[in-house]
Amino acid sequence: MSKEEILARMGKAIIEGNKDEAEALAKEALEKKMDLIEVIEKGYVPGIQKVGDLWERGEYFLPELITSAECMKSAMNILQPEMEKTQIQTQSKGKVVIGTVEGDIHDIGKNLVSSMLSANGFEVHDLGADVKLERFIEKAEEVDANFICLSALLTTTMLGQKRVVEIMKEKNLSDRIKILVGGAPVNQKWADNIGADGYGENAMVAVKVAQKIIEE
Numbered sequence: 001m002s003k004e005e006i007l008a009r010m011g012k013a014i015i016e017g018n019k020d021e022a023e024a025l026a027k028e029a030l031e032k033k034m035d036l037i038e039v040i041e042k043g044y045v046p047g048i049q050k051v052g053d054l055w056e057r058g059e060y061f062l063p064e065l066i067t068s069a070e071c072m073k074s075a076m077n078i079l080q081p082e083m084e085k086t087q088i089q090t091q092s093k094g095k096v097v098i099g100t101v102e103g104d105i106h107d108i109g110k111n112l113v114s115s116m117l118s119a120n121g122f123e124v125h126d127l128g129a130d131v132k133l134e135r136f137i138e139k140a141e142e143v144d145a146n147f148i149c150l151s152a153l154l155t156t157t158m159l160g161q162k163r164v165v166e167i168m169k170e171k172n173l174s175d176r177i178k179i180l181v182g183g184a185p186v187n188q189k190w191a192d193n194i195g196a197d198g199y200g201e202n203a204m205v206a207v208k209v210a211q212k213i214i215e216e
């Protein structure tokens with residue numbers, strides 16, 4: 001099977017909610033030593049995005065959405081530990097507190113960002129999903145973090161990102177701890193509007209943005 005075929009089958013497995021196939025392909029990617037970033041971004045992610053489109057068009061319902069999300073998580077559970085193993089053993093590049101904001105349970109993308117930061121030498125404190133806004137700040141102060149990374153997948157919960165930026169300003173912590181935002185509905189314009197320090201459209205970009213800020 002060619003690389004393109006494998007990538008296409010990964011997307012298809014997610015769309016069809018075929019967990020066995022999604023997992024088998026993830027294992028095959030490891031055996032074949034494929035580029036895992038490419039596998040995720042060009043294989044699995046287009047699949048789950050298509051599922052979102054089908055749901056939006058009323059062709060898929062919540063059970064299908066949940067089944068596909070579970071397939072995606074199973075495949076990511078196989079790939080993410082391997083991604084983190086390839087971690088460059090250097091001194092920590094910086095400390096990150098990450099989570100999905102209050103009211104939002106989407107965590108697939110957040111987990112990818114978390115893994116990529118970890119694999120690239122950042123010390124990551126992952127608070128999970130549906131995290132109380134104050135908790136991000138508490139944890140960041142506790143571990144003396146360089147960054148708070150806020151994921152939001154709902155237009156409603158994006159407001160939580162804005163609120164964290166405001167609280168950080170009120171507490172005079174903005175100079176010391178930088179805020180990065182991301183998630184499907186988030187863009188650079190939103191990040192600029194709310195006064196966040198950075199935005200990343202995917203996990204790779206998130207790492208680059210964090211590295212750039214650290215070097216400044």
Ligand code: B12
Nearest residue numbers: 052104105106107108109151154155182183184200202203
């Ligand atoms: C899978 C999924 C689910 C799963 C989530 C499972 C899980 N554990 O995560 C389930 C089925 C549980 C779910 C539930 C719901 N969902 Co949903 N879901 C999706 C779907 C299809 C894919 C999301 C995903 O995982 N994408 C793949 C990952 C890899 O991409 P990503 O999350 O965008 O992350 C990447 C980047 O954004 C970036 N990134 C992410 N976070 C961060 C953070 C930082 C700091 C940085 C720099 C970068 C970054 O890097 C990531 C990796 O490349 C989207 C559709 C879509 N197009 O996004 C809808 C979607 C987000 N859901 C939606 C909705 C409405 C819901 C529900 C409200 C449905 C309901 N009626 O109950 C509930 C929400 C409940 C809640 N309170 O949170 C809507 C949101 C609409 C809106 N405008 O607000 C969407 C857009 C679907 C749609 N087209 O309408 N959902």
